[in-house]
Structure formats: C-alpha cells, structure tokens
Amino acid sequence: MPGRIRTTKQLARRIQKDYFKNTFPMPRWRRTLSWILAAVGLGYVGWYAVARDASIYSSGPVTKAHASFGTKCSSCHGEGTGGRVGTVPDERCVTCHDGPIHNVRQVSMPACASCHVEHRGREVLLPASNGTCTDCHSNLHVTGGAPTVAAAIHSFTEGHPEVSAQLPGAKDPGQIKFNHKVHLKKDLRSMKGNVQLQCSDCHRPAGIGAETVSARSDTLAAKVDGPRPSRAYMAPVTYAGQCSSCHPLEFDKRMPGSVPHQNPEVVHDFLVAKFEAYIKTHPEALHEPDPQRIPRQTLDPEPANALEWVTLRTAQSERLLWTKTCIECHKFAPAAPTDYLPRVVPTNFNTRWLKHASFDHSAHAAFECVSCHSGATASEKASDILIPGIDVCKECHNPSGGRSVSAGSSCLECHQYHDWTKEKAVAPVQRENKSE
Amino acid sequence: MSNYSGVIILTALIASAQIVMAQETQEAKYTGPGSCGSTSCHGGVRPRSDNAVLQNEFTTWTLQDKHARAASVLSNDVGKRMGVILGVNPPQSPKCLVCHSLNVAENRKTRSFDTGDGVSCESCHGPASNWLGPHTTRGWQYEKGLQLGMRNTRDLVGRTETCLSCHLGDETKSVDHEMIAAGHPDLYFELNSFTAAMPRHWKETDKDPWIDLRALATGQGVQLRENLRRISREAKNFWPEYAELDCFACHHNLVAAKDSWRQARGYPDRRPGNPPWNSSRYVVFRVILNQVDHDSAARLDASLKRVDELVSDIRADPAQISQAATSAAVTVDEIARRMPGLQLDGAAGWRLIKAITASSDRIAGAGERAAEQATMVLDSLFIACNSGAKVNNAQQIGGAVSALFKLVENPSAYNPNAFAQQMRNVGALVP
Numbered sequence: 001m002p003g004r005i006r007t008t009k010q011l012a013r014r015i016q017k018d019y020f021k022n023t024f025p026m027p028r029w030r031r032t033l034s035w036i037l038a039a040v041g042l043g044y045v046g047w048y049a050v051a052r053d054a055s056i057y058s059s060g061p062v063t064k065a066h067a068s069f070g071t072k073c074s075s076c077h078g079e080g081t082g083g084r085v086g087t088v089p090d091e092r093c094v095t096c097h098d099g100p101i102h103n104v105r106q107v108s109m110p111a112c113a114s115c116h117v118e119h120r121g122r123e124v125l126l127p128a129s130n131g132t133c134t135d136c137h138s139n140l141h142v143t144g145g146a147p148t149v150a151a152a153i154h155s156f157t158e159g160h161p162e163v164s165a166q167l168p169g170a171k172d173p174g175q176i177k178f179n180h181k182v183h184l185k186k187d188l189r190s191m192k193g194n195v196q197l198q199c200s201d202c203h204r205p206a207g208i209g210a211e212t213v214s215a216r217s218d219t220l221a222a223k224v225d226g227p228r229p230s231r232a233y234m235a236p237v238t239y240a241g242q243c244s245s246c247h248p249l250e251f252d253k254r255m256p257g258s259v260p261h262q263n264p265e266v267v268h269d270f271l272v273a274k275f276e277a278y279i280k281t282h283p284e285a286l287h288e289p290d291p292q293r294i295p296r297q298t299l300d301p302e303p304a305n306a307l308e309w310v311t312l313r314t315a316q317s318e319r320l321l322w323t324k325t326c327i328e329c330h331k332f333a334p335a336a337p338t339d340y341l342p343r344v345v346p347t348n349f350n351t352r353w354l355k356h357a358s359f360d361h362s363a364h365a366a367f368e369c370v371s372c373h374s375g376a377t378a379s380e381k382a383s384d385i386l387i388p389g390i391d392v393c394k395e396c397h398n399p400s401g402g403r404s405v406s407a408g409s410s411c412l413e414c415h416q417y418h419d420w421t422k423e424k425a426v427a428p429v430q431r432e433n434k435s436e
Numbered sequence: 437m438s439n440y441s442g443v444i445i446l447t448a449l450i451a452s453a454q455i456v457m458a459q460e461t462q463e464a465k466y467t468g469p470g471s472c473g474s475t476s477c478h479g480g481v482r483p484r485s486d487n488a489v490l491q492n493e494f495t496t497w498t499l500q501d502k503h504a505r506a507a508s509v510l511s512n513d514v515g516k517r518m519g520v521i522l523g524v525n526p527p528q529s530p531k532c533l534v535c536h537s538l539n540v541a542e543n544r545k546t547r548s549f550d551t552g553d554g555v556s557c558e559s560c561h562g563p564a565s566n567w568l569g570p571h572t573t574r575g576w577q578y579e580k581g582l583q584l585g586m587r588n589t590r591d592l593v594g595r596t597e598t599c600l601s602c603h604l605g606d607e608t609k610s611v612d613h614e615m616i617a618a619g620h621p622d623l624y625f626e627l628n629s630f631t632a633a634m635p636r637h638w639k640e641t642d643k644d645p646w647i648d649l650r651a652l653a654t655g656q657g658v659q660l661r662e663n664l665r666r667i668s669r670e671a672k673n674f675w676p677e678y679a680e681l682d683c684f685a686c687h688h689n690l691v692a693a694k695d696s697w698r699q700a701r702g703y704p705d706r707r708p709g710n711p712p713w714n715s716s717r718y719v720v721f722r723v724i725l726n727q728v729d730h731d732s733a734a735r736l737d738a739s740l741k742r743v744d745e746l747v748s749d750i751r752a753d754p755a756q757i758s759q760a761a762t763s764a765a766v767t768v769d770e771i772a773r774r775m776p777g778l779q780l781d782g783a784a785g786w787r788l789i790k791a792i793t794a795s796s797d798r799i800a801g802a803g804e805r806a807a808e809q810a811t812m813v814l815d816s817l818f819i820a821c822n823s824g825a826k827v828n829n830a831q832q833i834g835g836a837v838s839a840l841f842k843l844v845e846n847p848s849a850y851n852p853n854a855f856a857q858q859m860r861n862v863g864a865l866v867p
Binding site: 191 | 476477482492630838
C-alpha cells in the first residue's frame with residue numbers, strides 16, 4: 001500500500017507510557033488551592049480564635065435589643081444549650097425577659113425562636129408573616145371546650161370578627177350623662193361667650209405615665225414614637241381637665257369659687273366650713289328678711305343664730321348642687337332611708353375599648369376624628385358607642401388593596417402575641433466585664 | 437272614572453297623612469328645666485352683667501321660687517288629705533298637675549322631662565325643643581324664639597295671661613268651691629306683688645323706669661277680663677259657683693248682733709242674705725282706670741254694673757250671667773290691651789295711690805278680698821314710685837302699708853272700717 005506513512009509502531013509511540021506518573025495542571029492547581037484555601041481558612045479562624053472574636057460565625061447582625069451581647073455567641077448559643085449552635089432554647093431567652101404565655105388554653109407552645117428569628121438585621125425581631133398566627137388561628141383548637149374567639153381567621157379581611165365594641169349587645173359601662181351633639185354644636189354657650197368646640201378640646205393624647213393602660217401593651221406606639229410621650233391613646237376625660245372651665249361647681253352667690261369635685265361628704269364638710277367662716281366675718285347676714293308682698297304669704301323663718309344660718313345655707317347650696325349641678329353629668333344611686341347625702345354612681349369610664357388590640361392615634365393623626373368616629377357629632381347619649389367598626393379599619397388596612405396600599409394588615413399591626421398582663425419580673429443576669 | 441277618583445283619594449290620603457306626620461315631628465316638645473340650668477346658661481349663682489339676661493334664672497327658681505316646689509306639695513299632708521276628700525291621687529291627677537306641674541301628653545315630653553319639677557321654665561316660656569338649640573346662638577333675637585313657640589313674656593298682657601292661666605284659671609284649669617272646701621286656697625293675684633314674691637328672675641328689657649306702673653295697670657285689667665271670662669264659663673256649666681262670691685260674706689266670725697258691722701252697714705244693692713260677688717278684681721282697677729282714662733272708666737262701670745248685680749243675686753238666671761260677663765269681658769279686653777301703652781311716671785303713681793285711698797270706703801266695703809287687692813296694689817305702687825324717685829317719708833309710708841297687711845291677716849275677722857281708716861292713713865302720708 002504505497003503512500004501509507006503511519007505505522008502501528010509510530011502510532012503507539014504517541015502514547016506516553018508513564019502518563020499516569022505525571023501531575024497535570026488542573027488537578028495540581030485544585031490540590032494546591034485546596035490546601036491553600038484550607039490553610040487560609042484555618043489561619044483566618046485561627047487568627048480570630050487567637051483574637052477571641054466569634055463574629056465570623058454570625059449569620060447576620062443581631063437586633064438592637066441584643067446588641068449588648070456583641071460577639072459573645074455563648075450568651076444565647078453554646079455551653080449549656082445542648083451543643084447545637086443553630087438553635088437557641090427558650091430558657092436562654094427567659095433568663096433576661098419573660099415571654100408570658102399567649103393564652104392559658106393554647107394547645108401548643110411554640111419556641112421563642114420560631115417567631116423571634118434573630119440575625120435578620122438590626123431592627124426586626126418580629127415575624128413578618130401572618131403564618132405564625134394563622135397556623136393556629138385559621139383552625140383554632142384550645143383546651144377545655146370551644147374557643148371564645150373566632151376559630152377560623154385567615155387574615156384581617158377573611159374570618160376576622162367585628163371589634164367587640166360594635167358587636168350586638170355591646171354596652172358602654174360608663175355611668176355619666178354626656179351629649180356630644182350639644183357640645184359640638186355651632187355657637188355653644190360657654191362661660192366666655194359663644195364657642196365652637198373641637199374634639200381635641202376634650203380628647204387629648206395621653207403621655208407615658210399618664211392614666212393609660214399597661215405601658216407594655218403600648219409597645220407598638222412606643223416603637224412608633226420612640227422616647228417621646230406616647231400619643232397612641234387618648235387620656236381619659238377628667239372634670240378638672242375638660243369640664244371645669246364651663247361647668248364650675250358654684251355654690252353660693254355670697255362667695256366666689258367652686259366646691260371640690262369630690263364625693264358629697266367632702267362637699268358637705270367644705271360647705272359647712274365655708275359658711276361658718278363667712279358668718280363669723282359677716283354677722284349682719286343673719287338678718288336678711290324677705291319683704292312681705294302678699295297677704296298671708298308664708299315667708300321662710302329667719303335663722304335664729306349662726307348655727308341655724310350655716311345649716312340653712314348649706315342646705316340651700318346642697319339643694320342647688322344635688323338637684324342641678326351634679327346631676328348635669330352624674331347619676332345618683334337610689335337613696336336609702338338613712339342617707340342624708342346622695343350617693344354618686346361611680347362613673348366607671350371605659351378607658352380601653354379594643355381589649356385585644358392596640359391602636360395608635362398618632363399614626364392616624366392625619367385624619368379628622370370624625371372620619372372614623374363618624375357618630376360623634378350626632379350622639380346625644382353617653383351610652384352611644386362611638387368606636388368605629390372593623391369596616392372602617394378595612395377601608396385602608398386591606399391586603400387586597402384598600403384606599404391606602406401601604407397600610408399594613410398583618411396580625412401584629414394591632415395584636416400582641418404575649419399576654420403582658422401576666423409578665424413576671426426577671427432578675428438581670430448580664431454583667432459587663434470590663435477586664436475581658 | 438271611578439278608578440281615577442280612587443287613586444286621587446288615595447293619593448290625597450297619603451299626602452295628608454304625610455303632612456300630619458311632618459307636623460307631629462315638628463311639634464314642640466317639653467325638655468324639662470334641666471336643659472336650661474347649665475352654669476354657663478341660666479344656672480349661675482350670681483347675676484351676670486355682661487349679658488342680656490341674668491344667667492342665674494334657674495338658681496333663683498330652684499332655691500327661692502315656690503313654683504319649683506309646686507309638684508312636691510301635692511304629696512304633703514294637705515295634698516294627701518285633699519286627695520282623699522276629692523277622690524283623686526294628687527301627684528298623678530291631671531286636675532292637680534295642670535297647674536302644679538306641666539301636664540302634657542307623653543309624646544310631647546323628652547326623656548329629660550320630669551313631672552316632679554313642678555312649675556318650671558317651660559310652664560311659662562313654652563315648650564323648648566324647637567328653640568332650645570338656636571336660642572344660644574350668636575345674633576339670636578327674641579322674636580325668632582316667638583316664631584318657634586317661645587311664649588312672649590315681655591308683653592305685659594301676655595305675661596299676665598301666663599300667670600293667670602293658673603292663678604285665676606282658664607278653660608282647662610280651675611279652683612272651684614269644691615276644691616277650696618277640700619283645702620285648696622282661694623286664688624288671688626296682683627301682678628307686681630306676685631312677681632316680687634316669686635322672686636323676679638329677669639331684668640326688664642323695657643328701659644322705662646316706670647314700667648312697673650304700667651305692669652300693675654295691665655295686671656289689673658287682664659285679671660278682671662279673665663275673671664269675667666271665668667264667670668261666663670262657670671255660669672254655662674255649674675251655677676252658682678260659690679268661689680266667685682265673697683268668701684267672708686258667709687265665712688266670718690259670728691258675733692252678737694249689736695257688735696255686727698255687717699248689720700250696721702246694711703246690705704245696699706242686694707237682697708239681705710245673698711252673698712255678693714267677689715269684686716276685688718274690679719273695685720281697685722276702676723279707680724286706677726278713672727285716673728288714667730276717665731272715659732273708659734265710665735264704660736267699665738256701665739258694663740260691670742250688670743255683672744255685679746246678677747252675680748250678687750243667688751237666684752239670677754245663669755244664662756243672663758254668662759251673657760253679661762261675656763259682653764263685659766269684651767269691653768275690659770279692649771281697655772286692658774291699652775294699659776301697656778300708658779304714659780305713667782312717678783307723679784302719676786302717687787296720684788293713683790291718692791285716688792285709691794280716697795276710695796277707701798267703697799273698696800273696704802267690697803269685702804276682704806278687695807281689701808287684700810288694695811293692700812297689694814298700694815304696696816306695689818308705693819315701691820314702684822319710691823324706687824323711681826325716693827321720698828323722704830318712705831319709711832313712714834312703708835309702715836302704714838305694712839299695717840294694711842296686718843288688717844287682712846285673719847280674713848274671717850276682717851273689719852272694713854278699720855281697713856278703710858288705715859287706707860286713709862296711707863293716703864295722708866303720700867306726697
């Protein structure tokens with residue numbers, strides 16, 4: 001076969017017979033780099049180990065609340081935690097703060113960390129999704145019978161019940177007479193002439209430490225407002241704060257001023273003392289007879305002495321106070337035969353309507369009061385409940401797009417998981433060791 | 437055609453029903469005095485000078501005014517006994533409540549209304565529901581209230597009518613001899629005296645310093661007119677109505693014949709034994725009228741003469757009495773309506789006192805109730821004259837007038853001679 005130039009031998013020569021003895025570049029680099037990287041890694045860890053710095057193990061920044069732990073992972077993880085670095089047992093959390101039980105009838109107790117996921121950034125330690133709530137509440141089972149709350153809540157717009165204040169049979173426990181319509185009318189007669197009252201003339205936000213409910217239940221508001229006084233809730237209306245300027249408790253034309261806004265016993269003693277002091281300095285007041293203008297007119301007998309005068313004047317002032325002044329706002333309990341003074345029914349103001357939810361007025365400050373409390377201007381009785389129903393909330397807080405696309409509708413927008421009324425005090429265990 | 441008429445009738449019925457309903461919803465309701473008594477409204481304790489009204493009206497009413505206790509007296513011992521005698525339960529009987537409270541239909545009361553409040557703001561000022569809110573607004577005028585059902589108490593005739601609806605009676609309210617027998621006091625009235633005794637809770641908007649003189653004359657005229665209208669009603673219903681007669685013609689102390697001033701006087705113009713008309717609302721007014729309007733006084737006497745004769749005759753025909761009283765009431769109405777427009781001053785006031793005391797024999801002789809009326813009128817005239825322009829011997833005159841009150845303290849022991857003499861004593865003192 002002329003022209004044929006490659007022989008089998010030639011071909012066989014092309015194959016390096018000891019090729020398996022040589023090191024090729026790729027594996028060589030792989031191996032080299034593996035060693036280098038391992039060495040660098042060990043060096044890195046070793047370096048931090050020598051420097052006693054554990055931050056390299058963190059999966060992300062911890063929240064501000066836990067910032068004081070710094071890089072001391074063992075504050076939550078590590079020794080005594082069962083050896084598993086990835087989890088934090090509840091006991092570790094409750095060393096510093098109590099997490100009161102959600103509800104005594106709950107059938108399972110989720111771990112703290114199942115909701116409070118750390119290392120997600122500086123700000124967030126609360127679950128972002130409704131899932132943690134609806135896991136139970138979409139098909140609620142509790143111990144000891146049926147749930148007392150809605151058993152199938154899927155979201156704010158699906159299955160969530162009406163606010164309790166708007167449920168049929170809801171009653172204002174308050175025992176006071178008040179007419180919003182009259183107070184808000186045009187040209188209301190006041191001591192200083194005609195005025196136009198605004199809601200805010202009487203309803204003012206409470207500050208922290210004021211007569212609000214548990215400060216802890218206002219954490220949402222505190223979060224919004226920071227260190228400023230909370231403006232989440234309205235302070236309860238008080239006589240001294242809101243009523244006294246137009247409804248003074250005047251008692252006698254001879255003396256300026258008002259009786260103290262206290263129970264009838266205190267008022268009685270106050271009146272007696274006032275009139276005793278007055279007759280001492282004005283003895284001529286004993287003799288102020290009414291002239292006879294009608295034949296056989298029975299005129300009130302003149303008091304014979306200062307004591308009778310004080311008794312008469314006190315009785316007159318009390319007649320005015322009990323039958324006119326006090327009952328403008330208050331109710332009296334039926335008098336017992338032995339009562340010589342009326343008994344005022346306790347006002348029993350309801351200071352908190354949304355018992356299971358928190359509300360922040362300051363977050364809604366851009367709205368006029370009546371845009372939610374629409375019944376206020378027409379309300380003639382104090383027993384009218386002027387708390388808006390849930391439909392008013394849903395106008396904006398709606399996952400399917402209400403009037404405001406950015407108004408949240410997650411459970412934690414309004415609710416708290418922990419029942420902070422059951423919170424227990426926890427002794428601090430942290431100690432900052434400066435020498436470390 | 438019949439189909440159409442049916443539709444038309446039905447439509448008309450629905451329309452008229454709607455109109456009736458609309459009227460009913462607008463019908464003024466009574467809100468009770470509590471609606472007025474707020475401290476910044478009418479419930480202050482001291483009169484305020486920076487407002488058209490005193491703003492302590494409620495306080496004056498509730499502390500000093502017997503009207504505030506009008507309902508509670510229905511339950512006192514006298515009230516209970518009257519109830520037993522008359523066979524009614526006074527705190528609930530319309531017969532009593534018409535005057536002692538506000539006896540209005542349930543659908544005209546608001547929830548704040550309480551019958552126990554007695555004679556309160558709305559008894560005289562009218563149901564408040566339609567004007568309660570508006571009347572506190574800026575730029576409010578009294579006349580707007582009148583359009584909304586507030587009663588005009590600034591008009592002296594209207595004011596007197598308001599008082600007299602209870603203090604003399606009207607179509608629905610009366611105190612007759614039966615009630616007096618059961619324990620109710622006989623009714624008597626004099627506008628200025630009763631206003632002062634309330635006491636007055638307002639300041640007059642009329643700035644005439646002598647308005648009290650015009651008020652007195654008006655009160656006299658209106659109460660005579662209302663007396664005549666009452667006689668006319670009673671004569672149609674039940675006659676003789678002894679409450680129209682002089683109580684003390686019969687109810688007097690019996691004395692030995694030689695000591696009887698009645699027999700000494702004799703019984704002019706009536707048959708002995710007939711009790712005379714209680715002309716107290718006429719005998720003083722006629723003297724006043726004679727001073728301010730001589731011609732009218734003559735007409736008054738002419739029309740009242742017949743009434744006096746008929747009522748003082750126990751056997752007179754009630755139909756004639758009713759007719760005479762009705763006709764006289766027309767004359768008196770016309771005269772009374774002119775009284776608020778009189779021009780009277782202090783000098784005129786003193787002249788009135790002089791004239792009344794000059795008529796002492798006739799007035800004192802008309803009976804104890806006439807003497808009472810003269811006492812109140814002289815007292816009111818003296819106070820009005822003296823408050824307008826003080827006189828030097830005011831204390832003396834005041835003492836002489838007080839002596840008149842003493843002489844009518846015990847009506848059954850009334851003596852016209854002593855009373856007439858004391859009237860003349862008063863007359864001798866006035867300027």
